[in-house]
Amino acid sequence: MSDLNYKVIIGLEIHVQLATQSKLFCACPNRFGDEPNSNVCPVCMGSPGTLPVMNKKAYEFAVRTAMAMNCEIARYTKWDRKSYYYPDLPKNYQISQYDLPLSQNGNIEITVAGEQKKIRIRRIHLEEDAGKLLHEGNVGFSQVDLNRTGTPLMEIVTEPDLSTPEEARVFGTELRTLVRTLGVSEANMQQGQMRLEPNINLVITKDGKQYKTPIAEVKNLGSLRALERACAYEIQRQLADWEKTGVTMETGFKSTRGWDEQTGTTVLQREKEEAEDYRYFPDPDLVPVVVEKDWLDAIRKSLPELPIARRARFQTQFCFSEKDATTLVEDRATADLFEQALSLGAPVKVLCNHFISFWAMHANQRGVSIAELGVSAPRMASLAKLVGDNKINNTTAAALAEKLLTCPDDPADIAQRENLMQVSDASSLEKILDEILIANAKAVEDARTPGKKQQKAFGFILGQVMQKTRGQANPQVVNQLLQKKLAEKN
Ligand SMILES: [Zn+2]
DSSP states (O other): OOOEEEEEEEEEEEEEEOOOSBOSSSSSBOOSSSSTTOSOOTTTTTOTTOOOOOOHHHHHHHHHHHHHTTOEEOSEEOOEEEEOOOTTOTTSEEEEOOSSOSEEEEEEEEEETTEEEEEEEEEEEEEEOOOEEEOOTTOSSOEEEOTTTTOEEEEEEEOSOBOSHHHHHHHHHHHHHHHHHHTSOOOOTTTTSEEEEEEEEEEEEETTEEEEOOOEEEOOBOSHHHHHHHHHHHHHHHHHHHHHHOOOTTTSOEEEEEEETTTTEEEEEEEESSOOOOOOEEOTTSOOEEOOHHHHHHHHHHOOOOHHHHHHHHHHHHOOOHHHHHHHHHSHHHHHHHHHHHHTTOOHHHHHHHIIIIIHHHHHHHTSOGGGGOOOHHHHHHHHHHHHTTSSOHHHHHHHHHHHTTOOSOHHHHHHHTTOOOBOOHHHHHHHHHHHHHHTHHHHHHHHSOSHHHHHHHHHHHHHHHHHTTTOBOHHHHHHHHHHHHHHHO
8 A cells, every 4th residue: 555645625616696686787677487589688798889888786795796795896896807708708709807806815604523724715706697508499499598698797716715515515505505695695596596516626635745736627516516416426436547557737738527426426618728819808888997985885785794793693692503403504584584573572482493493394395495484473373372481382383383384374373273272280189180190099199109111001090190181280280299199198
């Protein structure tokens, strides 16, 4: 066995579609799923003589994101043309930002297995998206849909600070949560609103010598799972490749690869020595952007509590585990719903329990978020209060929760109407308990004798009371009564 170890180096490029009403340089609607080529105009179709006008909202959304990622915001930026030919790009160039991005030098913290790590952000800039080629049906040719042409795309580039596939996935998750919290994108990955491109290579140390494998860039990953799998595959592939050929960064080429979801492998698309010549030059049709300090101050003031801070607060203030806090905060509407119910007087422990047990379960079963279940904060609060006030137990609460999904009434009204309120009244419970004790002399005997059978007999008697009361007896009250009765009979 030779002495070999390696370090993984991953950087990410992420494209996020911004949720503006209109496109980046024209007034066409920025909407997914419409009839092909219905949201187009001479500007986004690249007709000669048309002039682009920048969408200020898109710029603001990118600035919001950059601020949340602790980036320096440029006071002066410009637009550049990135020239290339492709059927989904009618102008033959894409408007982007080359040497003066709107922001750079930021960072974001991620937590992996309880450890915090700072990932540096190299730059965030804005550009327009291209259209889409459709290869549908067996028609023998491809069709072009230009609805997406010119929609605002935010590109986020990290430094190569990620060192495991898991870290890459966590970073992607964090970013998705962040842009959703900021309200700048829905980041729906199935609809291509967030696309990931990792750059991966290895630094191998063998017998005291270091070797760097050529960088591979995996294009257009459409899910966080694909990102993690593609990175893991690349590590093994590059390691095997190096062991077989010994090709390094110095002797080999940088490559662009695609991801094959079916086989779980990356496929070589092209090798290149240098970046293609995109012939970048400033777009003469657009004026440079000069940003006022007052405008930036106003944006900064409008930033909501960021996911990292909110998650930490959910853990310390409400005793959620890291995992549960992460899940809750991932959807801002759900986290807001929780805090609304709390402000309406729901007892915090009970509400936490409801959120991570049955509300999460119903949301999972329906493939929606808890906020999308359609149960309002007042009704969730009311249900939690019934438990907090000992009027119902958690079993009844779970049954009531299911009813709330289809019935618009307040849980307290349903509980009254259906006679579900918990029996805490000692005298009526005592009567029931007495009958059970008389009918089960053997269990009473066991319950009084210390030993193995004692616990079992105790449980049996409690179970009998629950059965008689259809699960509505307050277990604490029954427990106290039973202790008292057994002591008396001694
Ligand atoms: Zn247009």
